[in-house]
Amino acid sequence: MAALRRKFGEDYQVVNTNRDTAAFTAPVKKKRQRFVEKNGRCNVQHGNLGGETSRYISDLFTTLVDLKWRWNLLIFVLTYTVAWLVMASMWWIIAYIRGDINHGHDSSYTPCVANVYNFPSAFLFFIETEATIGYGYRYITEKCPEGIILFLFQSLLGSIVDAFLIGCMFIKMSQPKKRAETLMFSQDSVISQRDGKLCLMFRVGNLRNSHMVSAQIRCKLIKSRQTPEGEFLPLDQCELDVGFGTGADQLFLVSPLTICHEINPKSPFFDLSQRSLMNEQFEIVVILEGIVETTGMTCQARTSYTEDEVLWGHRFLPVMSLEEGFFRVDYSQFHSTFEVNTPPYSVKDHDEKSSLPSPLPTPTLGESHGHARRARVFSVDCINTTDREERAGQSRLPSKLQRMSSSGKEDLQRKVLMLGSQHSEKACSTGDLPLKLQRLSSSPGPEAAARLQLKALKLGFEPMTQSTGDLQLPPTPAPVPARIHTPLPSGGGRPEDNLPAKLRRMNADR
Numbered sequence: 001m002a003a004l005r006r007k008f009g010e011d012y013q014v015v016n017t018n019r020d021t022a023a024f025t026a027p028v029k030k031k032r033q034r035f036v037e038k039n040g041r042c043n044v045q046h047g048n049l050g051g052e053t054s055r056y057i058s059d060l061f062t063t064l065v066d067l068k069w070r071w072n073l074l075i076f077v078l079t080y081t082v083a084w085l086v087m088a089s090m091w092w093i094i095a096y097i098r099g100d101i102n103h104g105h106d107s108s109y110t111p112c113v114a115n116v117y118n119f120p121s122a123f124l125f126f127i128e129t130e131a132t133i134g135y136g137y138r139y140i141t142e143k144c145p146e147g148i149i150l151f152l153f154q155s156l157l158g159s160i161v162d163a164f165l166i167g168c169m170f171i172k173m174s175q176p177k178k179r180a181e182t183l184m185f186s187q188d189s190v191i192s193q194r195d196g197k198l199c200l201m202f203r204v205g206n207l208r209n210s211h212m213v214s215a216q217i218r219c220k221l222i223k224s225r226q227t228p229e230g231e232f233l234p235l236d237q238c239e240l241d242v243g244f245g246t247g248a249d250q251l252f253l254v255s256p257l258t259i260c261h262e263i264n265p266k267s268p269f270f271d272l273s274q275r276s277l278m279n280e281q282f283e284i285v286v287i288l289e290g291i292v293e294t295t296g297m298t299c300q301a302r303t304s305y306t307e308d309e310v311l312w313g314h315r316f317l318p319v320m321s322l323e324e325g326f327f328r329v330d331y332s333q334f335h336s337t338f339e340v341n342t343p344p345y346s347v348k349d350h351d352e353k354s355s356l357p358s359p360l361p362t363p364t365l366g367e368s369h370g371h372a373r374r375a376r377v378f379s380v381d382c383i384n385t386t387d388r389e390e391r392a393g394q395s396r397l398p399s400k401l402q403r404m405s406s407s408g409k410e411d412l413q414r415k416v417l418m419l420g421s422q423h424s425e426k427a428c429s430t431g432d433l434p435l436k437l438q439r440l441s442s443s444p445g446p447e448a449a450a451r452l453q454l455k456a457l458k459l460g461f462e463p464m465t466q467s468t469g470d471l472q473l474p475p476t477p478a479p480v481p482a483r484i485h486t487p488l489p490s491g492g493g494r495p496e497d498n499l500p501a502k503l504r505r506m507n508a509d510r
Contacts, residue, residue, distance in 0.1 A: 112144030212290030
């Protein structure tokens, strides 16, 4: 362990992935049936073929190649043995019919086949002829036309049997299935982040120095599902993208490679989380295809990963190291993994959380109050709002007094707007109004007549310098009967000085 940490750093921690250790505290699942075994064998058997078994006889060569080795050897031995016995029997029958057996040692008699006078001698003649040994002791004479015909038939039949059986054995021995055994797959697959994205990864390696030409890898997800129409698919196959669009599925398999499947909205693992992985049932079938460099034959290696062979939050331990002049691959760490920090939630949950709008900060009471004061604008709307509130408070005044006050307010509003429009620097908030009124009141000129009106505005309409939220209703005065209406003067003096004597006395009493 210390040597590995010195080699790969302190961050790497080897995790034992053996399911039989006592440290593994997850509940032990019942071993379920695999669709593809770890060695690549498909766990499927065909039954109840009925009359379809004749198709195997029609393709006899492929049937013999697909058989196991023990059956191939048995058929090979039986075929040659039966053929030799049958052909030897035919030569013995010819000798028996011609009477060569009774004249085996007669030098004056010319038999069909010389020195064939029993079955063992006939069998030896056939073997010598078939194997083209030709000892020269047994041979066909010119006085046996039936022997010549049988000899031609024997040569043709022997060539056919040799080509069929020897070719079958050669194809059987040169099959690339044994080459697939030198292609390794990691025992487990892992799920962790790579380049900021959650990925499903597994490792492949080539044990031989000879390369796999045009190596390509594919992945299939086998999982049961039910369609919206109610149809149940027990072994539905779904394609897993391992770089088909980017060309990452085309491998240069010289050193061990880590195959990566990015989990995105198009992936069937889009809503897979660490918690839901414990309740899922699926199988990932990996298919590696390529051309064997030495023979030129296409080779296919397969393996599979079930849900209990997918490790969440793990990463493969590096196996490459740089030596003097070459790179070394340490296959003893080929299946080892170590834990890394990985979010336990799915990519779907992460996208939903990131798509939610962030809550806006709520201003405090002091900030909102100051902001409201800075945003106050002295406009006609503010005057109208104040005017409406004062009208509501004065709704109980006599009609003549209401007309007097309203006419005076309209004149004052028009004068304030005219004064604001004469200056290049306009008031942007009600907080600036008193300063401008002070400057106007202190400046000499023809505006002295309006100075008293602005002071009256400041005294009589003091709530207008505040925001509409701070307006207060003035106290409602007692109703005073009035019969004479005199309009306010346009300039100079207080408005109370121009009222009649009765109204002045009433205001003084009030």
